[in-house]
Amino acid sequence: MIDFEPKYITFDCYGTLTNFRMADVARQLYGDKLDAAQMDRFVEYFRGYRLDEVLGAWKPFRDVVANAVRRTCERTGMPYDEATAAKIYDAVPKWGPHPDVPEGLARLAKKYRLVILSNAADEQIDSNVAKLGAPFYRVYTAQQAQAYKPLQKAFEYMFAQLDCNPEDVLHVSSSFRYDLMTAYDMGIRHKAFVNRRHEPLNPYYGVTEVSGIPDLASQLGL
Known part of the structure; x- marks a missing residue:
């Protein structure tokens, strides 16, 4: 008690x-481009970069998500697409x-x-x-x-x-x-x-x- x-x-x-289904949405958007092990790494990097992005001066949450997606793509060799990052952000209110x-x-x-x-x-x-x-x-x-x-x-x-x-x-x-x-x-x-x-x-x-x-x-x- x-x-x-x-x-x-x-x-x-x-x-x-x-x-909070951000990892699920990332898997939906990138799962056909990565094998299972690569996708697991992508999700973990994405999680870590989201935390890193909020530790400094405040920025809009849209930028937090977009920057985390971009950094994850750079680390995993995936092409970064701003529209794809926006889809992840836009999913949150649902x-x-x-x-x-x-x-x-x-x-x-x-x-x-x-x-x-x-x-x-x-x-x-x-x-x-x-x-x-x-x-x-x-x-x-x-x-x-x-x-x-x-x-x-x-x-x-x-x-x-x-x-x-x-x-x-x-x-x-x-x-x-x-x-x-x-x-x-x-x-x-x-x-x-x-x-x-x-x-x-x-x-x-x-x-x-x-x-x-x-x-x-x-x-x-x-």
């Missing part, structure tokens, strides 16, 4: 709530939640104020949030913060907007690299790791592991 009553439950969106999410969020929303902090563009996030099926008190994006997670500036923006402190929230994510390591560094004591199997559990960072959002609600006594 999570023995804590947060002022807010703050969530990562893409990957944690929304089924994605809906993981199957467990609507039920779990509905239970949580009966008691708690729910907040999203997402590495998203303003023009995309409303479509994704609408598909989650629950009311959110606030939704903040990297575009608004002018910083992407894992930079602390993104979290600082959220805390300033909510007029609260790190110790006031329960932060929920399926990613240590983007969220939970930074949350630990910032003094967010209460953290939940939603194990979506795309990153391993790392107990060092003081998280409560949950299998999904309904499990999170159960851990909070709902």
Whole structure:
């Protein structure tokens, strides 16, 4: 059980709530040009370059995706096509939640104020949030913060907007690299790791592991 009553439950969106299918779309677009092993490498490089692209000064998410595709193509010897990169970016608003999410969020929303902090563009996030099926008190994006997670500036923006402190929230994510390591560094004591199997559990960072959002609600006594 999570023995804590947060002022807010703050969530990562893409990957944690929304089924983030960027690797799937890359496979659809490049799978006929690469064999299975090459495609696996392409997806891994693409994942790494997306993280690298958000670590500096803020840039539009469209540029993050395009630059990551371009760098991946250069590394794998594939020709880069701007229109193909745009197809990956344009797919994002179409994605809906993981199957467990609507039920779990509905239970949580009966008691708690729910907040999203997402590495998203303003023009995309409303479509994704609408598909989650629950009311959110606030939704903040990297575009608004002018910083992407894992930079602390993104979290600082959220805390300033909510007029609260790190110790006031329960932060929920399926990613240590983007969220939970930074949350630990910032003094967010209460953290939940939603194990979506795309990153391993790392107990060092003081998280409560949950299998999904309904499990999170159960851990909070709902």
